Amino acid sequence: MDERELLVLERGTYGIPCVIGKVLDIIGTKWTFLIIRDLLVEETMRFSELLKSLEGISPKTLSLRLKELEDQGIVSRTIYAEVPPRVEYTITEKGKRLEPIFIELKRFGLTL
Numbered sequence: 792m793d794e795r796e797l798l799v800l801e802r803g804t805y806g807i808p809c810v811i812g813k814v815l816d817i818i819g820t821k822w823t824f825l826i827i828r829d830l831l832v833e834e835t836m837r838f839s840e841l842l843k844s845l846e847g848i849s850p851k852t853l854s855l856r857l858k859e860l861e862d863q864g865i866v867s868r869t870i871y872a873e874v875p876p877r878v879e880y881t882i883t884e885k886g887k888r889l890e891p892i893f894i895e896l897k898r899f900g901l902t903l
Contacts, residue, residue, distance in 0.1 A: 817863050818889065822848050823856050830866060830882040831890050838878050865889070 803809045818824050822845060829844050830836060836844075842853055857880055860866035865886035871877040 817859070817865070820856070820859075822852060823860065826853070826856055826860065827865065827882070827886060827889060828893055830880060830886065831893060835879050835881040838880070841880065860886070 818827060825845055826841060829841060833840075838850075838853070838857075841857075842848065842850060845853065857866060857868070861868055861880075863885075864883055867881050867883050869879045869881065871879070
C-alpha cells in the first residue's frame with residue numbers, strides 16, 4: 792500500500808485482525824509508549840538514560856520492552872566493545888513514522 796493513499800476508518804471484519812489493534816498491541820503495553828516518546832525526542836539513548844527518564848520502570852521491564860521494540864523494527868540497539876560495555880538504543884525510520892500519532896495524542900491530551 793502506498794503511504795500517501797487516502798485511508799478511511801472502517802468497522803472491523805470478523806476473523807481479520809484489525810491493523811489499528813496490531814499497532815496498539817505493540818505501542819499500547821505499559822511503558823512502551825513512553826520509551827518510544829523519549830526516543831522520538833532524543834533519538835538515541837543509553838539504557839541508563841532511559842531507566843532514569845522512566846521513573847518506576849524496573850530494569851527487567853525496560854529490557855523486555857526494548858527487546859520487543861527491537862523485534863518490531865521500531866528501535867535498533869548498538870553495542871560498543873568498551874569496558875564497561877556501552878549499549879545505545881536508537882529510534883529507527885520505521886519508529887519515526889509514529890511521531891505524528893504521538894503529536895496528535897499530545898494535542899488531544901492538551902484539550903482534556
